[in-house]
Amino acid sequence: MSPAYALCALFALAPLACAVELKPVSVYRSGYAAGTEIVSVQASSLRVVVSNSEQGQVDVLALDPAAGLQRLARHRLLDPGVGEITSVAFHPSADVFAVAVRDSDGQKNGRVEFRAAADGELLKRVVIGVWPDSLAFSPNGDFVVVANEGEGYVRAGQGFRSAEGSISLIDLRQGLAQARHSLIALPDLAGVEGATQDADKRLLEREIDGVELKVPFGTSPEHIEPEYVAFSPDGKRAYVSLQENNAMAVVDVLQGKLDKVFGLGVVRHAADLVEDGQYAPRAELIALREPDGISVSPDGRYLLTADEGDTDPKASKTKAGFPVGGGRTVSVFDAMSGTLLGDTGSQLDDMAAAAGVYPDARSPNKGSEPEGVVAFDAFGRHLAVASLERADALALIDLTEPSQPRVLQVLGAGAGAGTGKLAPEGLAHVEHEGRHFLISALEKSGNVALFELVE
Template sequence: MLRIPALCAVFALAPMASALELKASSVYQSGFALGTEIVAVQASSMRVIVSNSVEGLVDILRLDPSAGLQRIARHTLMGQDAGEITAVAFHPSEDIFAVCVRDSDGLKNGRVEFRSATDGTLLKRLEVGIWPDSLAFSPAGDFVVVANEGEGYVREGEGFRSGAGSISVIDLREGLAQAKQRLIAMPDLAGVAGTTQDEHKRLLERAIDGEELKIPFGTSAEHIEPEYVAFSPDGTRAYVSLQENNAIAVVDVLQGELHKVFGLGTVRHAADVLDDGRYEPNAELFALREPDALAVSADGRYLISADEGDSDPKIAKTKAGLPSGGGRTISVFDSASGELLGDTGSQLDDMAAKAGVYPDQRSPNKGSEPEGVVSFDAFGKRLAIASLERADALALIDLDQPAQPRVLHVVGVGEGAGAGNLAPEGLAHVEHQGRHFLVTGLEKSGNVALFELIK
């Protein structure tokens, strides 16, 4: 990243104050020090499910608008060496939840388990692809789509080998007992515009035999890592982020086929890239977007990505101009064509700094780090909310003009926000009797925070 004269004064481009505000409502304390990561809400019952990958369990909470979050059940699912819970989802109407479980051997297929939300009873188990990392029920509950990240690596000779990423489509139309899984293989992305290519010289940080190593990767199926699943409102399309590949896969759910993959290109905007104890966005960030979570607008027209980042460029003395990893943005795309409409530029970090939660120690490496995102309509506006993992904060974003998304408000998710000790990850929205609630799992604190959007 090149240091340049200030592109703008700090906050000069910050949007005007908004009448909308995210207000902290309550905090659920799990009793564990960490691990509360993925959350999902069943609107019909106002129940929340939260996974704890460290403890191998899920908690079922009641979201009471007047009393906050209260645990009503705890289900321990994983025994020693039985694998790891990586994601959880609630059926939209039935007393069923689904969990992704990766095998303890990172190169073996994982599974999806369907269980009773009331007592945790195992109802159905299906083998899926390698290292399942995210899943979602369709709006009608008749399909589940799973992102199989294939992230595990092992040494092989002087190099490394990884399992191939894939996408599973689980058909529930004939009932849970007759559920069927169809595995969609990933294509080689060489030459696909806007995706990560060999010339980008990317490295991933991965743990191998207890050692953190930088692993080179390319465009083959072995190096494609599906990350997160979001459905279109009508349930006919599923969008899957390919984070490290800087792409989104579009799945035809009814046919159980890959419809297309489109690349997300790069961002250029003002950024702070120095860890010096102050926020000064006087450099230009040039980076691949590399989104984690995705959301679809309520009308289905727009696809929204949280551009967290994951890879780093392999810098060599003879090479220059390689993009960084992570756009530090929320980006908006046309859901049909994949065309980029706009992004938030430096606004997430600008507003985090204004709120006093900007993590300057992360300036050289992905900034506030947007991870989760949801989108919904409220109070006559099209909105998105993003979780900022390293800023320990939530960002409220106005999407009424998709080509110019505006960050309206950033708020810390708890005491000490900005130090990176809370880490909001999973994020879910639910509307109840005209009120809008946001639930986020705080992975590094063991807590779950509840917010309400108020006007």
């Protein structure tokens, strides 16, 4: 009996719900000690671009279904200590990738660099907002949207200040040479139902003058930190997670403006909140979702969030009556209305424990910590895969019933899973001749893992 079927039997899932599973294929060993964060795949060529934030480099890989991932090129884009590559995305069809680069000064504007995949040549540089994080191409390559997190804080008298978070829209319809940038400002989120409010008493852990400090934050644009970008399949809308604010921004791409912002509410489910060497979900977790990665289903109907969490205080130190940060879930929303349909409850941690990779040391904090998520259709099924950063694992989720997403499998991302030495971060899916592959960047090992979904 395969591990996936064994877990299905353990949790008494219907046979049909367990007819697919993830299997490891290979690991690309980059030679880096760490820092491999974001992956993006070009389906038409089966090329993969991988960023390394610590080295200021990007690797271009070939995905060979028979031989795994093999390096085609390595491009040094930044000298050490001069800014940071925060994200990378492959153009859907051209020999071009885009990288988001934050300035060494966290109060200054960042940039997007468009480069040739073959030789790394700089083709175009576009100045954008402050401290960019995620970026993505629209499905046809006409637009790029960037989440400008504005995360850097500096002292201001007795307090602190930060640049405003924003969203950048780059219009490429006239070609790279004529790329046009517009900055989309974000509104104050006071009164947005389901979003973090001042009364929630949340704190941010930020490095200021080389010291980690707890910083209070509120609802103003200065305190909004856009995190991750995902497009609708038709390219007309871009969704941007506002992680610390527990909200989602929706951009009308063709109109070049913010359409709306909606709050993401709280989760309630059983959880293990005590570090004691065992998995015992005896407490009720009440938590703001605070998603990092997001994804839109191929039919455009559903928006998925990986509810990682990023605010303090931690679960073990939160006062009664206040929510903690991080839902430990993958949630499903109606993509048009923003209505919550369902979430995975305690299943991610339950299945991680059953697979032997649950990180008990993280119980008082954010558990397995879902980082990224990608939705796709395969074998006539609506599915998703989430990366569980602290469990060093991937979770396979069935979305047949969006109001009740079911975790089918949790699989370690490689040797040492569950030790905290892999940390799957970026995640991508690609289909080739009826075969489905998942690619995950392992931030702490510096490697990239390849999996195949099989029936």
